[in-house]
Amino acid sequence: MQAIDVIIVGGGMVGASLALALDRSGIQTALVEQQALQPCSLSIHDPWQPRVSALTEASIKLLNYLDAWQGMLTQRVCPYTRMIVWDGEGTGEVAFDAKNRAQKNLGYIVENKVIRNALLQQLARSTVQCFGDQPRLEYQLSGQGGEIILSNGEVLCAPLLVAADGAESRLRQLSGIPSNRKDYRHHALVTTVETERFHHHTARQVFLDSGPLAFLPLESQDGRHYCSIVWSLLPAEADRIEALSDQAFCHELERAFEHRAGKILKVEKRFRHPLCQRHARQYHRQGVVLVGDAAHTIHPLAGQGVNLGFMDVAVLTDELITAAGRGDDYFAAHILDRYQRRRRGHNTLMMAAMTGFQNLFGANDPGIRWLRNTGLRLTNRLPLIKDMIVDQATGLSNDIPEFIR
Numbered sequence: 001m002q003a004i005d006v007i008i009v010g011g012g013m014v015g016a017s018l019a020l021a022l023d024r025s026g027i028q029t030a031l032v033e034q035q036a037l038q039p040c041s042l043s044i045h046d047p048w049q050p051r052v053s054a055l056t057e058a059s060i061k062l063l064n065y066l067d068a069w070q071g072m073l074t075q076r077v078c079p080y081t082r083m084i085v086w087d088g089e090g091t092g093e094v095a096f097d098a099k100n101r102a103q104k105n106l107g108y109i110v111e112n113k114v115i116r117n118a119l120l121q122q123l124a125r126s127t128v129q130c131f132g133d134q135p136r137l138e139y140q141l142s143g144q145g146g147e148i149i150l151s152n153g154e155v156l157c158a159p160l161l162v163a164a165d166g167a168e169s170r171l172r173q174l175s176g177i178p179s180n181r182k183d184y185r186h187h188a189l190v191t192t193v194e195t196e197r198f199h200h201h202t203a204r205q206v207f208l209d210s211g212p213l214a215f216l217p218l219e220s221q222d223g224r225h226y227c228s229i230v231w232s233l234l235p236a237e238a239d240r241i242e243a244l245s246d247q248a249f250c251h252e253l254e255r256a257f258e259h260r261a262g263k264i265l266k267v268e269k270r271f272r273h274p275l276c277q278r279h280a281r282q283y284h285r286q287g288v289v290l291v292g293d294a295a296h297t298i299h300p301l302a303g304q305g306v307n308l309g310f311m312d313v314a315v316l317t318d319e320l321i322t323a324a325g326r327g328d329d330y331f332a333a334h335i336l337d338r339y340q341r342r343r344r345g346h347n348t349l350m351m352a353a354m355t356g357f358q359n360l361f362g363a364n365d366p367g368i369r370w371l372r373n374t375g376l377r378l379t380n381r382l383p384l385i386k387d388m389i390v391d392q393a394t395g396l397s398n399d400i401p402e403f404i405r
């Protein structure tokens, strides 16, 4: 049996970044993942990956601290300097511009594969013990962390186990942490499209009766322009749109997007994700602590999911290293309580905001429609309110640890 300080289960974007952050702080860490953990060689000419993330400035600061951001900059990343949101059923529109905040941009759109690969490259240079290709783990929880039995029978044990194994987290379930679940009644269709017009580094989102449709800018290649789209739809509408031929899909998308990208010239393979809000009622129990989607999943309409996960990583690292620095048990319940207090309230607020947006824009009532259009137009004329929204969107106005400020 090998004793380690912390074992992280799940080497997605969140688990991999936590492993690196703890390693930097001298905490002995193992990362266990069902898929491979070797970085691959990516080329800027590879086909587009369907899943992308809109990274906030706070997340970029964390990735920079982990030395992963520089690697991403050599791949396909697309800064966005403007964000436009409008009501597809009305006249309200609001635009946010980095220029007004004396910032270079509002964030970056990056393919998830590029983010994860840059983290895996750094892991390969770290002292984290990586155990990839582990499809069937066995767990023995001890009441203070526990043991993990690998496919070859090897046993790892630690007083702190981290569940970073995504929305359906098995470790969360085994530890008996209950989770609230609410179906958003939306399915997201995601894909990449080639557009006639250049996006001018602007992220656009239209709220339609059936749900929000986002066009996220991607890097242009050989004079061709691309956007990643996330189209949230009621399930029956998603069935209909998913079944369309590529040509009919492009026409439907052009119309829904009010031709703001010009013609949709080409569409890649479409993928569908049912959307569901989940929130763990506790973030830790008996030496098992949750981060990222294992703790919470949220509607992608504000592109916050992985950004919340990265801030879980930053705050949990902060609490663990502060405790270890004082000579306290970093795995003690009162230390993990501090992590829970700093993150759960914030994540709850973000979820409430997404539900509010969904209800506001999903309402057909003429009074509510008038109110939201007036609200959008008013917000557009109030620079102070817009600044506050941008500060929230960058993540920098929240409780983020000193080491990444």
Ligand SMILES: Cc1cc2nc3c(=O)[nH]c(=O)nc-3n(C[C@H](O)[C@H](O)[C@H](O)COP(=O)(O)OP(=O)(O)OC[C@H]3O[C@@H](n4cnc5c(N)ncnc54)[C@H](O)[C@@H]3O)c2cc1C
Binding pocket: 009, 010, 011, 012, 013, 014, 015, 032, 033, 034, 035, 052, 053, 054, 055, 134, 135, 137, 164, 165, 166, 167, 170, 188, 190, 230, 273, 291, 292, 293, 294, 300, 302, 303, 304, 305, 306, 307, 308, 309
């Ligand atoms: C359509 C859509 C669009 C989105 N857009 C955005 C966006 O623009 N911006 C944003 O911030 N977020 C966005 N999100 C959310 C974001 O993708 C997630 O929050 C993020 O991927 C969560 O990362 P994670 O590492 O916590 O979990 P995951 O990515 O799910 O990773 C979990 C890892 O654990 C591994 N694993 C699972 N079970 C086991 C096991 N038993 N043993 C070992 N390993 C295991 C998996 O293989 C995986 O590698 C979007 C989500 C959706 C659905």
